[in-house]
Amino acid sequence: MILESYWLGVRRFDEFCRQTKLLKPVVSDRLKKLIDNGCFEKVVYQEKPKRFEYRGTEKFIDFFPMALAMLYWERQWSQKPGKLQIILTHKSCGQQTEPFPACKSCKETITPLDVSWKTGPGVGVMEAKYSPRRRQNNKTDSQTNLHDEIIQIIGDRWAMLILRSIFTGINQFQEILKVTAIASNILSNRLSELIDEGILVTKEVPNDSRRIEYKLTKKGMSIYPIILSLLHWGDKWLPSPKGAPLLLTHKLCGNPLQLQMICSECEKEVTPDETSYSIVISHSRK
Numbered sequence: 001m002i003l004e005s006y007w008l009g010v011r012r013f014d015e016f017c018r019q020t021k022l023l024k025p026v027v028s029d030r031l032k033k034l035i036d037n038g039c040f041e042k043v044v045y046q047e048k049p050k051r052f053e054y055r056g057t058e059k060f061i062d063f064f065p066m067a068l069a070m071l072y073w074e075r076q077w078s079q080k081p082g083k084l085q086i087i088l089t090h091k092s093c094g095q096q097t098e099p100f101p102a103c104k105s106c107k108e109t110i111t112p113l114d115v116s117w118k119t120g121p122g123v124g125v126m127e128a129k130y131s132p133r134r135r136q137n138n139k140t141d142s143q144t145n146l147h148d149e150i151i152q153i154i155g156d157r158w159a160m161l162i163l164r165s166i167f168t169g170i171n172q173f174q175e176i177l178k179v180t181a182i183a184s185n186i187l188s189n190r191l192s193e194l195i196d197e198g199i200l201v202t203k204e205v206p207n208d209s210r211r212i213e214y215k216l217t218k219k220g221m222s223i224y225p226i227i228l229s230l231l232h233w234g235d236k237w238l239p240s241p242k243g244a245p246l247l248l249t250h251k252l253c254g255n256p257l258q259l260q261m262i263c264s265e266c267e268k269e270v271t272p273d274e275t276s277y278s279i280v281i282s283h284s285r286k
C-alpha cells in the first residue's frame with residue numbers, strides 16, 4: 001500500500017498515513033524497512049523547521065514494471081463499480097495507454113504456456129520462515145486501492161509459495177507440501193482461499209480419480225507476469241553469486257525471456273518518467 005501511494009505521488013509521512021489509512025507506527029516501521037533495504041531515501045525538503053520526504057531509489061523505481069503488471073491484472077480481473085481506476089498517458093506517444101506484459105524480443109504478450117524454463121546455477125531452496133505475526137485480513141476500503149485484489153494474493157507469503165509451485169508444475173497436495181514446507185493446515189487453508197478467489201480449481205488426476213490436483217484458472221495464469229517481474233527484479237538487485245536461479249526461454253521467438261511492460265498504442269516500453277496519470281472512479285464494466 002505504501003508503494004502504491006508512492007506511485008500516486010505521495011512522498012511525506014503524513015500523506016502516507018492519510019493515503020493508506022494505516023496506523024502511524026505501521027507506516028513508520030515500513031518506511032524504515034524500505035530505507036534499510038535501500039529502496040527509499042529520506043531527503044530534507046525544508047530546513048526550518050526541518051522536514052523530510054521519502055524518495056524512491058533506482059532499486060525502488062525498478063518495481064515499476066511490477067506495478068504496471070499488477071494494474072494490468074486488476075484491469076482484467078477485478079473490475080467492480082466504485083473501484084479506483086487509473087488512466088495512464090504515455091508521454092512519448094501522447095496516447096492513453098494500457099501497458100501489457102510483453103517479451104522484449106518479439107513484443108508478444110507473455111503467458112506462462114509460452115515459456116520454457118530450466119533451473120540455473122543460482123537455484124536455491126527458500127526456507128519457510130514462520131513468524132508469529134498474524135496475517136492481516138482486513139480488506140481495506142477499495143476506493144483507496146488500485147491493487148486491492150492482487151495485493152491480497154501476492155502480499156501473502158504462503159499464497160506466493162503455493163503459486164510458485166503450481167507454476168512449475170507441482171500441483172498435488174503432498175508435493176506442494178513437500179516443496180513449500182508449509183504446515184499442512186495452512187496449506188489447506190490457503191488452497192481453499194485461492195479457489196474461492198478464482199485463482200485455482202481442483203481437477204481429478206488423469207487415470208487416478210482418487211486424487212486431485214490444483215490447476216490455475218485463466219485468472220490465476222495471468223498472475224505470471226507479476227511473478228516474472230519480481231524474478232527479474234531479484235535477478236538484478238539480489239543476485240546470487242552463482243548466477244540466475246531460473247533460465248527462461250520465450251518459446252514463441254526462442255530468445256531468453258525478458259519481460260517489458262509495453263504501451264498498448266505504440267508498443268514501446270513504458271517507463272516511470274514517460275508516464276503521467278489521472279484517477280477516475282469506475283462505474284460500470286461488469
Ligand SMILES: [Zn+2]
Nearest residue numbers: 103106250253
Ligand atoms: Zn519472444
Ligand SMILES: [Zn+2]
Nearest residue numbers: 090093263266
Ligand atoms: Zn505509447
